[in-house]
Amino acid sequence: MASRSSTRWRFRQPSVIPGFGLALGVTLAWLTLIVLIPISGLIWRSSGLGWSKFIELTLDPRTVNALTISFGTAFIAAVVNLFFGVILAWALVRYRFPGKRVIDAMVDLPFALPTAVAGIALTALYAPNGWIGSLLEPLGIKIAFTPAGIVVALIFVGLPFVVRTVQPIMEEIDKEVEEAAATLGANRFQTISRVLLPGLLPAGLTGFALAFARGVGEYGSVIFIAGNLPYVSEIAPLLIIIRLEEFNYAAATAIASVMLLLSFFMLLVINMIQAWSRGRYGYGS
Amino acid sequence: MEVRVQNIRKEFGRFPALEDVSLDIRSGELIALLGPSGSGKTTLLRLVAGLESPTEGMIFFGEQDASRKSVQERNIGFVFQHYALFRHMTVLDNVSFGLKVRPSNRRPPAAEIRRRALDLIDLVQLSGLEKRYPGQLSGGQRQRVALARAMAVEPNVLLLDEPFGALDAQVRKELRKWLREIHDRTGHTTIFVTHDQEEALELADRVVVMSKGAIEQVGTPDEIYDHPVSPFVYGFIGQSNCLNVTLANGEIWFEDRPIGLRAANEPDGTATLYFRPHDIELIDGCGGCLAGLVTASRRVAGTRHLELDLGRAHPSVEIELPPERATSTDHTRVAFRPTKWKLFRKEEKRGAAQQRVETPAAELARTGT
Numbered sequence: 001m002a003s004r005s006s007t008r009w010r011f012r013q014p015s016v017i018p019g020f021g022l023a024l025g026v027t028l029a030w031l032t033l034i035v036l037i038p039i040s041g042l043i044w045r046s047s048g049l050g051w052s053k054f055i056e057l058t059l060d061p062r063t064v065n066a067l068t069i070s071f072g073t074a075f076i077a078a079v080v081n082l083f084f085g086v087i088l089a090w091a092l093v094r095y096r097f098p099g100k101r102v103i104d105a106m107v108d109l110p111f112a113l114p115t116a117v118a119g120i121a122l123t124a125l126y127a128p129n130g131w132i133g134s135l136l137e138p139l140g141i142k143i144a145f146t147p148a149g150i151v152v153a154l155i156f157v158g159l160p161f162v163v164r165t166v167q168p169i170m171e172e173i174d175k176e177v178e179e180a181a182a183t184l185g186a187n188r189f190q191t192i193s194r195v196l197l198p199g200l201l202p203a204g205l206t207g208f209a210l211a212f213a214r215g216v217g218e219y220g221s222v223i224f225i226a227g228n229l230p231y232v233s234e235i236a237p238l239l240i241i242i243r244l245e246e247f248n249y250a251a252a253t254a255i256a257s258v259m260l261l262l263s264f265f266m267l268l269v270i271n272m273i274q275a276w277s278r279g280r281y282g283y284g285s
Numbered sequence: 286m287e288v289r290v291q292n293i294r295k296e297f298g299r300f301p302a303l304e305d306v307s308l309d310i311r312s313g314e315l316i317a318l319l320g321p322s323g324s325g326k327t328t329l330l331r332l333v334a335g336l337e338s339p340t341e342g343m344i345f346f347g348e349q350d351a352s353r354k355s356v357q358e359r360n361i362g363f364v365f366q367h368y369a370l371f372r373h374m375t376v377l378d379n380v381s382f383g384l385k386v387r388p389s390n391r392r393p394p395a396a397e398i399r400r401r402a403l404d405l406i407d408l409v410q411l412s413g414l415e416k417r418y419p420g421q422l423s424g425g426q427r428q429r430v431a432l433a434r435a436m437a438v439e440p441n442v443l444l445l446d447e448p449f450g451a452l453d454a455q456v457r458k459e460l461r462k463w464l465r466e467i468h469d470r471t472g473h474t475t476i477f478v479t480h481d482q483e484e485a486l487e488l489a490d491r492v493v494v495m496s497k498g499a500i501e502q503v504g505t506p507d508e509i510y511d512h513p514v515s516p517f518v519y520g521f522i523g524q525s526n527c528l529n530v531t532l533a534n535g536e537i538w539f540e541d542r543p544i545g546l547r548a549a550n551e552p553d554g555t556a557t558l559y560f561r562p563h564d565i566e567l568i569d570g571c572g573g574c575l576a577g578l579v580t581a582s583r584r585v586a587g588t589r590h591l592e593l594d595l596g597r598a599h600p601s602v603e604i605e606l607p608p609e610r611a612t613s614t615d616h617t618r619v620a621f622r623p624t625k626w627k628l629f630r631k632e633e634k635r636g637a638a639q640q641r642v643e644t645p646a647a648e649l650a651r652t653g654t
């Protein structure tokens with residue numbers, strides 16, 4: 001112990017909070033069992049392909065299209081969710097209106113509903129002969145069986161992530177901060193854009209990242225509404241299933257690996273932005 | 286700028302937080318709103334700021350009716366009890382916020398904004414910390430950022446809600462002195478709220494004593510302390526004793542004997558006698574005095590406090606003596622007589638109480654409005 005404590009950098013900072021060893025041990029073991037082993041199996045399989053084969057498989061036009069559609073629609077849906085999720089959370093936090101409790105509970109429905117049910121319901125609504133679809137049809141807008149349909153489904157499944165991450169932070173906003181902005185001459189718009197929204201940025205980013213990640217991996221609800229036309233509305237997870245059914249395990253692993261890498265990279269970037277904005281005004285430390 | 290509050294009434298739901306409050310504040314004055322918690326100080330301050338709108342009454346800034354103006358238009362500086370700093374902004378950005386959000390025709394150029402903000406940061410002695418975030422500052426430093434931010438907009442009037450409420454005693458004392466200096470240097474008309482009488486009496490040009498949504502008394506610290514106009518003010522400011530007495534033929538009686546104080550022209554009946562612990566004289570050989578047994582004795586800094594029991598039916602009375610006099614009265618019975626005192630008649634309504642003071646400054650007896 002004496003030699004350990006004499007070194008300048010120490011793995012473990014002295015702290016009054018007990019259980020560091022136990023907590024870290026459980027964390028690592030659990031992550032290994034649940035996350036790391038399955039994922040390393042995937043990496044191991046794809047590394048068996050060889051580099052040139054891997055490149056060839058990922059650059060296959062159908063694969064590229066499917067990845068673009070998956071990430072593109074997930075991104076658009078997450079942006080839309082960020083925007084409307086913040087407004088929805090605002091309404092739930094700030095205003096009293098009849099049925100508020102019900103709406104609050106409804107936000108969680110996409111968590112609970114089997115995604116296939118959601119997909120079928122949305123398809124029924126947005127199909128050319130559905131309630132909403134038949135209204136949009138004369139305008140020349142098609143939702144179901146196009147990438148737009150995928151976006152609609154992903155907005156549905158991603159909504160609770162943004163609302164539920166932003167809501168608690170909003171509840172903590174001190175009314176006095178808004179009043180301070182007003183006494184300094186800021187109008188409503190300036191107060192929102194310069195004072196309130198920047199404070200919500202870290203939580204908003206978390207919600208965005210969660211909704212985005214969920215959207216990239218979403219399968220159940222999308223396949224019903226997407227139409228699944230190769231090169232047009234075929235998502236990457238579906239293509240993986242198709243390849244598996246063709247016993248083309250090499251292609252399936254390649255697509256999965258690319259999805260994994262892209263997702264991990266994007267989540268890492270978002271996390272870093274968060275850590276930076278959080279560290280600035282002393283939430284974390 | 287002068288601020289006039291006229292017959293303001295404010296109800297929250299059906300609860301009246303302020304009832305018919307009127308107050309004239311002179312230009313450049315440093316005025317304190319003092320009262321116990323829940324007396325409506327914050328409400329009055331927020332009404333002046335425009336953060337609340339009055340149920341009835343008007344507020345004037347100079348000659349202009351400010352009642353109809355929005356918070357933004359009133360151009361006030363408000364320092365909140367818990368500072369309400371923008372925590373995602375640096376100190377510099379916090380202080381320059383008020384100038385940056387001005388419409389472009391009234392907004393100074395960016396370099397000018399920066400210069401003015403840095404000047405203010407200098408004024409509040411935070412030079413070098415302008416790049417810090419509020420989370421990286423101590424309570425006292427945050428307080429000063431809040432003050433600089435409020436002063437940056439060159440407010441008509443500066444409003445501070447319990448500005449030192451959340452700070453420890455040491456820092457409070459320092460900031461108090463420092464706020465007075467800043468006020469003297471910048472000359473802003475300033476209203477600050479406090480429940481700490483020491484703070485109000487030490488800092489303010491005039492003190493407004495509030496209780497239960499009404500103003501009890503307005504006056505300089507000396508007037509408030511030496512000539513309280515109501516039992517509430519007497520009890521709230523400083524130490525005081527009160528005794529139930531009776532009046533007969535212009536003489537004040539305590540229980541069964543006169544105590545040697547005269548209140549001519551007062552009708553007979555019961556009354557309450559107020560006096561401060563240090564406004565008494567000891568008497569040898571009591572032929573008209575108050576007398577009691579010493580039940581406790583404490584040395585507080587330069588004086589000795591004696592607690593006297595005047596009989597079980599009365600609350601105990603505290604008197605203050607120079608320590609050398611107190612030791613000479615080491616026997617347990619002490620006879621004394623108030624030298625400065627005031628009578629309040631119970632049956633009369635608050636604020637309309639008749640008072641008489643028999644003191645060297647007797648002519649000031651009826652000054653407090």
Ligand SMILES: Nc1ncnc2c1ncn2[C@@H]1O[C@H](COP(=O)(O)OP(=O)(O)O)[C@@H](O)[C@H]1O
Binds near residue numbers: 298
């Ligand atoms: N927004 C409000 N809604 C309802 N009652 C309030 C509100 N603000 C203040 N009050 C009531 O008005 C009274 C005066 O409050 P306040 O002005 O905050 O007192 P002080 O600042 O002197 O402690 C209190 O009884 C308080 O409960």
Ligand SMILES: [Mg+2]
Binds near residue numbers: 326327328
């Ligand atoms: Mg208050």
